[in-house]
Amino acid sequence: xxxxxxxxxxxxxxxxxxxxxxxxxxxxxxxxxxxxxxxxxxxxxxxxxxxxxxxxxxxxxxxxxxxxxxxxxxxxxxxxxxxxxxxxxxxxxxxxxxxxxxxxxxxxxxxxxxxxxxxxxxxxxxxxxxxxxxxxxxxxxxxxxxxxxxxxxxxxxxxxxxxxx
Amino acid sequence: xxxxxxxxxxxxxxxxxxxxxxxxxxxxxxxxxxxxxxxxxxxxxxxxxxxxxxxxxxxxxxxxxxxxxxxxxxxxxxxxxxxxxxxxxxxxxxxxxxxxxxxxxxxxxxxxxxxxxxxxxxxxxxxxxxxxxxxxxxxxxxxxxxxxxxxxxxxxxxxxxxxxx
DNA sequence: GCTGACCTTAACGTGAACGTCAAGGTTCTG
DNA sequence: CAGAACCTTGACGTTCACGTTAAGGTCAGC
Numbered sequence: 001x002x003x004x005x006x007x008x009x010x011x012x013x014x015x016x017x018x019x020x021x022x023x024x025x026x027x028x029x030x031x032x033x034x035x036x037x038x039x040x041x042x043x044x045x046x047x048x049x050x051x052x053x054x055x056x057x058x059x060x061x062x063x064x065x066x067x068x069x070x071x072x073x074x075x076x077x078x079x080x081x082x083x084x085x086x087x088x089x090x091x092x093x094x095x096x097x098x099x100x101x102x103x104x105x106x107x108x109x110x111x112x113x114x115x116x117x118x119x120x121x122x123x124x125x126x127x128x129x130x131x132x133x134x135x136x137x138x139x140x141x142x143x144x145x146x147x148x149x150x151x152x153x154x155x156x157x158x159x160x161x162x163x164x165x
Numbered sequence: 166x167x168x169x170x171x172x173x174x175x176x177x178x179x180x181x182x183x184x185x186x187x188x189x190x191x192x193x194x195x196x197x198x199x200x201x202x203x204x205x206x207x208x209x210x211x212x213x214x215x216x217x218x219x220x221x222x223x224x225x226x227x228x229x230x231x232x233x234x235x236x237x238x239x240x241x242x243x244x245x246x247x248x249x250x251x252x253x254x255x256x257x258x259x260x261x262x263x264x265x266x267x268x269x270x271x272x273x274x275x276x277x278x279x280x281x282x283x284x285x286x287x288x289x290x291x292x293x294x295x296x297x298x299x300x301x302x303x304x305x306x307x308x309x310x311x312x313x314x315x316x317x318x319x320x321x322x323x324x325x326x327x328x329x330x
Numbered sequence: 331g332c333t334g335a336c337c338t339t340a341a342c343g344t345g346a347a348c349g350t351c352a353a354g355g356t357t358c359t360g
Numbered sequence: 361c362a363g364a365a366c367c368t369t370g371a372c373g374t375t376c377a378c379g380t381t382a383a384g385g386t387c388a389g390c
Contacts, residue, residue: 009366009367010366010367011366011367020348020349021367022347022348022349022350023347023348023349025368025369026347026348030346030347039356039357039367040356041355041356041357041367041368042355042356042367042368042369043356043357043366043367043368044367044368059286060290063282063283063285063286063287064230064283064286064287064290065229065230065231065283066230067346067347068346068347069346081297088304094308097308098305098308098309101301101304101305101308102305104301105298105301105302105305108294108297108298108301109298111294112291112294112295112298115287115290115291115294116291117228118228118229118230118287119284119287119288119291120228121224121228121229122228122229122280122283122284122287123284125225125229125280126277126280126281126284129273129276129277129280130277132246132273133270133273133274133277136266136269136270136273137270139253139266140263140266140267140270143259143262143263143266144263174336174337175336175337176336176337185378185379186337187377187378187379187380188377188378188379190338190339191377191378195376195377204337204386204387205386205387206337206338206385206386206387207337207338207339207385207386208336208337208338208386208387209337209338232376232377233376233377234376
């Protein structure tokens with residue numbers, strides 16, 4: 001039984017991933033991925049792992065907001081991991097195994113640091129938004145409870161009527 | 166005592182915020198902020214709140230990875246909040262107060278949702294990276310403990326000597 | 331009041347990330 | 361073996377987010 005892993009043409013891949021065919025070709029142009037195969041007439045043919053990779057790229061782009069250059073770096077690190085894994089299997093030299101592992105650890109640490117930094121900023125923004133929401137909720141509850149909180153605390157005398165529109 | 170809040174010229178603002186003067190002018194062009202004042206000779210003059218706003222914009226751009234259009238939307242929501250707050254102070258009509266608060270809540274909820282979605286994706290990526298790191302750490306520990314984990318599971322016969330560099 | 335360092339607007343240039351033809355080759359279906 | 365529907369490789373166009381002159385006005389110190 002041959003695997004015969006149902007290869008898809010670019011348009012189907014586009015429909016499946018939510019990318020455009022142009023974007024997919026562009027990602028190939030800049031080295032983010034190669035189609036699993038080409039047909040006799042040079043049609044690009046993609047397998048399931050290609051789809052996963054493209055979905056991953058799209059998520060990094062849309063959800064995480066990385067540039068394609070950054071994505072390329074992340075994927076490059078991933079490829080380096082793969083290469084390391086292969087070399088690891090093929091050597092028994094303790095020193096070399098150690099070096100490969102340390103190199104891989106270094107890459108992962110850098111990735112984590114990048115992501116953590118981004119996350120920290122997001123967390124802070126979410127906290128701010130939640131605080132604003134809580135504040136609003138409080139006012140609304142007070143209003144519904146019948147007590148206007150501080151309807152007009154200090155009679156603001158004429159907000160200076162700025163000429164702005 | 167007049168406030169006289171030490172206004173800065175654009176170059177100083179640039180140095181302080183880590184942006185370029187061009188970027189700051191561009192942000193004004195697309196409506197992200199207006200300098201607090203202009204000098205007699207039309208020099209842009211910025212106050213402390215302008216600096217905060219610019220630092221916020223930069224953080225959203227660099228750390229969170231938002232486009233300037235998205236940032237504009239977030240800041241627009243913020244301005245809407247301000248306007249709502251002012252209207253809230255100036256009205257005593259229960260129904261209107263309620264409507265304004267509900268509108269503000271809606272905006273905040275949308276902001277939170279956007280940010281949460283981004284964060285969720287980042288969290289997943291961080292988890293993945295941590296898992297890889299743990300895996301590597303395990304291998305390294307095993308190696309240092311003297312036991313080669315699975316040195317050569319299957320005797321890989323000649324890695325095919327790829328012509329790579 | 332005159333440099334020199336700073337600022338203004340206006341305009342064109344640039345790299346990233348694609349969109350959009352154009353001119354032709356390929357695959358499938360009847 | 362047509363014809364439609366898809367694909368290919370160019371190649372040029374577009375939007376975003378600025379960079380970079382160009383041509384002049386402003387401000388601070390001497």
